[in-house]
Amino acid sequence: MRVSEYFKLNRTQAYLDFVDVPLNTDVPVFLDPNSIKSLDSVWGNELASLLQSFFDAVLKHIKADEHEQAKRLLSSLNERNEFHLGYSSGKSSGKGFGSESATSVWNALCRSKAAKTGLLQDLEDTALLINGIGTDMISDAVCNILRAPLIKYTQDMCTYYDIPLTPNVESGPMWNPEKGIWEDALVPLPITDFGKVIFIPKILVRHKICYQFDQYYRHYLLPVMQAEHIQAETSLVFTLKSGEKKVTKKSLMKKYGKDKLAAVEQTLLRPHILEEYREAKATSPSSPLSHEAFSEIESVEKPDLEGLYSELIALPTGRDTAEQYEVIIEKILSALFYPYLCKPTKQHKIHEGRKRIDITYINEAKGGFFHWLSLHYSCAHIFVECKNYGKDVTNPEMDQLSGRFSPSRGQVGILICRDVDNKELLYKRCIDTAKDQRGFILPIVDTDLEHLINEHIDKEGNPSFDFLYTLWSKLIN
CATH class of the missing domain: 3.40.91 (Restriction Endonuclease)
Structure with a gap:
């Protein structure tokens, strides 16, 4: 049962501003940090600023050897099932940073040269440079960091679509960028037989987050490394019948590795490649899902x-x-x-x-x-x-x-x-x-x-x- 059905809105996804999620499971779309940064409105700037302030706080604690504080911040990023985004086929159960253990994520960040050297700047960078962090984890983290403005958005949408709000509902941890801490409050939220629900603007969700490790490594880093090897005429270079010199990506991955640790090592030698990737994503953000895409994902009419x-x-x-x-x-x-x-x-x-x-x-x-x-x-x-x-x-x-x-x-x-x-x-x-x-x-x-x-x-x-x-x-x- 979807939100629109539960509250008898007489509307389908096409006529709603938020994602019309199923209340007993998840819909396979994700909240993408890059799509948020592409917004030009005051509202969009507020969301982007919240994301950046949280990640800056975590990295600051790690660099200052304040590891317990860093772990406490990360532990509040677990998925609490009220957003209903992700891959769960049954009851909502996300893969937030917290639910995967704040300690393991903290360990990965602490060990990573990307965090220590300043290469890691944004939350979405972790999808490229930190092992074990993928699309669903980043999406869940974004939902939690933006919980306060998403609660406000939910309240606005409830007013707009005449959805009843229940007073004094536990908000869950809300990020306070001024104090650098998580805070809880009692707030009005829509309550269903499946629990509370927090709405996500459909303009912000994507099939996957914009930053993808394979894309970055194979189509940005490796081509530059190929050109460098050809110029240096290393042992990995071979000559075609036409006389053209080549280096295969397969040979480079065999020599240097093909995981995120290898990507970090090679990016540290060529930091401009990561900047080029960020710039490309910033200037050409992915488009919001179309009516047709939502129709297919949710099996609803156009x-x-x-x-x-x-x-x-x-x-x-x-x-x-x-x-x-x-x-x-x-x-x-x-x-x-x-x-x-x-x-x-x-x-x-x-x-x-x-x-x-x-x-x-x-x-x-x-x-x-x-x-x-x-x-x-x-x-x-x-x-x-x-x-x-x-x-x-x-x-x-x-x-x-x-x-x-x-x-x-x-x-x-x-x-x-x-x-x-x-x-x-x-x-x-x-x-x-x-x-x-x-x-x-x-x-x-x-x-x-x-x-x-x-x-x-x-x-x-x-x-x-x-x-x-x-x-x-x-x-x-």
Whole structure:
């Protein structure tokens, strides 16, 4: 039974911002440190900073021979089954650092030249340079280090999707970067028959973590070593009939070893290779899992945007159906714009609660229309106002949305409304708002949504959003 089923959300994975995990086992996806570092938002920076502060604290204790303190920090990284990520086929039982014994991990770190020499800098480096540490262990460690912000995210999502919260639930160890210690608290969390659950944003999970030992050793280190041996004309070099000189990777691994200890020894001689690997991963982070990938992993249906659109056009206009209208619009937009827009907030309060925004998304786009938008306009957030009117939208509605803009929050919004009698007049009002430097409002009516949905289907879930570019060009020209 998944979270959506247990709490009767009437939603599948495509319409949820978090991973819709099974409550009695795990889903085989992982929280990747590199995907967190690729986030550009304030929220993303907070997560990345927490990860770095914890690992820095562990290494600092080890270098200072404060080994008991280091072991205590590592012992809180055991998997406690409330995240439900990993390879477990039965009841959740992760392979966190703690559950594998903090002492054994501490021993590996202490013995490693990578830790002593400063070669080891980030948590994900351990996947490359420390024996016994792999994808599942790092993912579990990340979940635990980020427990506090993930609890806050869970609470926000429960509010958004109307999931009941149980007060005074034990949080589990939460990392305090200022004090450099783990702390516990009693917090509101969703409770099920299977225990408490902490949600993970689906934009952050991957099939595997980005840092992979085989990839680093075989495709970064060994090619450089091959070139060095050829240049030095060592005994490992042989000549082809064509006259080309070669050194096989197999011969290098036989001579130098093929495990992580060998990788450390060879990286210490060529530290720039590890820097190149880090840079490559930073500049080309892996993409979030697609709707299709989640559908395959979780055996659930793909988003039915055509079905939602049919519900939309069948819905009468007016105040009586305004809430239903907003729910349908949010489902459509969340599916259409994933993974570019995420972490939706409903009726987001600003100005000390005096103003509200129907839906606010964080813009985490790494490509496409919303990324292009972020390069040219202030749009850390995208604001959405839904108007289920049976009449044209007028200046007061425009002013309502533009009044939500600010340089820090963002100055781009989407006004979703039904069919209008005078679409050109609506655009002129949006253009006037932009010219007056009160922000950019992109109006979208029913037929525009249909166009976006068809584009999404035609491009098999990878739309270029050409239609949005067209609408935007009308707004700014």
